[in-house]
Amino acid sequence: MDEELTVLKSIYLDDLIINNDQETSISITIYSNGDENDFDPDKRLLFITLIAELPSTYPDIDSPKITLCRSRGLTDQQLDELNSLISSCLELNSGSCVLYECIELIRSKLSLYELPHEACAICLTLINNRNDIIKTNCHHFYHKNCLASYVQIKKNELEEKYQEAIKCKFAMEKDFRNDIEDPVCRQILSSTVIEQLPSSTIETINNKEENRELIKKLSPNIRQWQERTHALFQQQKEKGGIINLDKTQEIIFS
Structure with missing residues (x-):
């Protein structure tokens, strides 16, 4: 031994x-x-x-x-x-x-x-490509584009809160604009993780491509449901069952 x-x-x-x-x-x-x-x-x-x-x-x-x-x-x-x-x-x-x-x-x-057999906690679909995956400092897995979109939304929210705090002259211990929490455990994401995320331009392109692929993979039943709901929407719109907010505001302010 x-x-x-x-x-x-x-x-x-x-x-x-x-x-x-x-x-x-x-x-x-x-x-x-x-x-x-x-x-x-x-x-x-x-x-x-x-x-x-x-x-x-x-x-x-x-x-x-x-x-x-x-x-x-x-x-x-x-x-x-x-x-x-x-x-x-x-x-x-x-x-x-x-x-x-x-x-x-x-x-x-x-x-x-090879890959973690778990779904991205943001889009709830399985991660099936190594190049699409990112692991956070708290050991959660996401699609890079999903996490990039989440981070951008949170950045905007924190920026608004920060500017509001300055406007109201609230006392702040630190600049919290980069304190972006993990979607699952709420631990602060490290700057190293955020730096690995794609830019907004790349993200938008990739998201469009992913949406096209997703549409291609839709089952015939879902496609039929989409067609029926679209037809029903058009029928309700023609009969005045859908309220057009823009026209309503024009009438109110005219």
């Missing part, structure tokens, strides 16, 4: 934590591969922590007890699959050193999963 731990430490360096308090145990946080040449673990989209408790009779008699915990971006179904794979790996390698196999098995599966 000691020889195996020495080899693992030489491979994973500081990522591998060895605990010798009572029974020996190890822990390592395993990340998905992320973008090519991206060595910053915090930029990886998926991760999970593997904890292995090693009995004194390992590896000759007993297998280690492995627990997967503290995951990010994984569904319950994916976690069940990982646990099942670990169980199979332990069973197939009974009586031999198995820690490296378990760690690399998890790493390979995370790379296959």
